Amino acid sequence: MTGQAGPAAFRRDGRRRTAALLVVLLPVLLPALLLLPATGAGAVDTTATAVTRAADAKPVVTLSARQAGKGGGITVKGRGWRPNALLMMLICGRSTPERGVIGGTNSCANADGRAVTTDAKGGFRKKLPVAEPPVPCPCVVHVATVTGERADADAVFVVAGHPTAPLPKEGTGGRLAVLATARLEGDSGILTWFGAPPARRLVLTVGNLGSAPVEDPVFEIGTAHGVFAPQWEERPWRGTIASGRKARIELPVELAAGAHGDYQISLRYGGKVLVEQPWGVGRPWGVTLFWVLLCLVVPAAVFRIGMAVVDKVRPRSSRTPARTPARAGRRRPRPAAATAGRRAPGPATNPPAGSVDDPAATTAALPWFTPDSAPSGNRPTTKGQS
Structure with a gap:
């Protein structure tokens, strides 16, 4: 009994010591427990704020x-882009980060550009060969998105040995700006389905926004297919836009x-791109249908013509076999049953008895009767006989 009471008393003492320790530590642990959820929420809020700032x-x-000089190479790094976005890197002349690329991609070395795709965090790293742009410096490395929402960035770069010229002065008169989202209106007709130009x-x-009116402005429309540089064409507009007015x-x-495919339509005025609008053009399936039918009809027509020529040039003996004399003189005998009931044409008179046309003789000639076995009741009689 004494050996069993010792452990029970020890367990009771252990519980008392644990309860006393909790009473002592509770005032210390309670503030920490109350602050823990607030600290976690603050961490979540900080993370969300960081993500929002990174997106903006x-x-x-x-x-x-x-x-660097022509023929060399540099490494371009980027951050803050959209995740998994396709970008194009170009070395452009007559450009600054403040004014952008004056003249658009026509001022860039498009043949030596490189495409790169951002990672899940919106960053990238890519080598870019150094090439001389078609216009003088100042130069920049221009990086812009190819698809999706428009975004670009420039970094100052010097092409060693390439000529330098001052930038054109900005106009102090009228200055046009886009006030509303541009859109492409119109639809394609049935002829576009057969390859007519889409319009x-x-x-x-x-x-x-300037201080002087703008009279008869001349815009430039650029059409770009895929990642290629746009081709610009002038589009004059007749009219006057006064200062502070819109049109x-x-x-x-x-x-x-x-x-057909994905096109990018750009509007430029005064060397500055005002609008970029995507345009998806469907494939002209009528042209494809035409070629499919042509591939089917032409071989069939050639085959028919060839067969007609072969039929004309081959000998007649091989086309129509000659009739042999034995076969020509041979006639197929008619069955006796088919000719037994026929009469030869002649005057409507009673034939003499015993003639070939006599019904009695005809009946006697049947193969299943003989003159002696023919029934007497069915034998026809002729007029004048008693």
């Missing part, structure tokens, strides 16, 4: 070197015959 941050481009109207509202502008846009 402007894309940034950095270079491994600020200067639309670029509609937008512009306002004059609705409609400009025709037309692609080449048989064009």
